[in-house]
């Protein structure tokens with residue numbers, strides 16, 4: 001599926017433009033179906049976007065927010081994506097939204113994944129909005145090169161839901177929605193910033209194995225046209 005590039009002069013302009021587009025998509029979903037769902041990514045890139053989106057006026061009480069992926073750490077851990085979303089998105093007008101975390105207390109990540117797959121059943125079928133990022137190694141979500149469950153994660157036959165991922169570049173064990181959960185979002189966005197990420201994207205757009213640069217699965221096989229939002 002072809003991707004569409006939306007380039008902005010600055011991160012602040014991108015944050016405002018993406019917040020407008022996402023607010024429009026969530027409102028359209030609420031009008032059409034009475035509710036809306038969005039899966040957002042963690043990391044350092046989305047902070048300004050989260051803050052812009054939190055101020056947008058829409059029926060937030062009809063919106064379910066969850067994460068594309070999460071580190072297997074409790075929400076008070078500085079590495080937690082839940083903590084990032086709580087501090088930057090679940091405030092202002094967006095505080096009225098329902099948030100479904102991916103981290104669930106359990107003796108291990110695998111047991112947590114089973115619990116959260118049950119708790120998120122239906123909201124990813126399909127997501128109204130999914131926002132993915134990309135690392136310098138071409139990972140997206142927690143689809144890391146060399147990941148122990150990478151083939152399972154990218155397999156279109158893998159059922160929707162949350163699985164675990166362990167990889168050298170991932171730090172803690174990860175909890176991640178599968179490719180099948182993300183690829184048909186009604187609005188599928190790849191949000192990246194900086195010249196370095198633009199170069200990584202250009203390499204990902206060339207021929208090569210998805211397992212080497214997992215973002216290639218999204219760029220090549222997503223059912224939804226990928227909207228790339230980029231600023232220097």
Ligand SMILES: O=C(O)[C@H](O)[C@@H](O)[C@H](O)[C@H](O)COP(=O)(O)O
Nearest residue numbers: 041042043044045133134135141
């Ligand atoms: O949990 C995470 O870290 C994210 O979900 C991950 O997939 C992120 O989008 C990329 O690693 C980019 O991270 P930066 O925005 O920090 O470059």
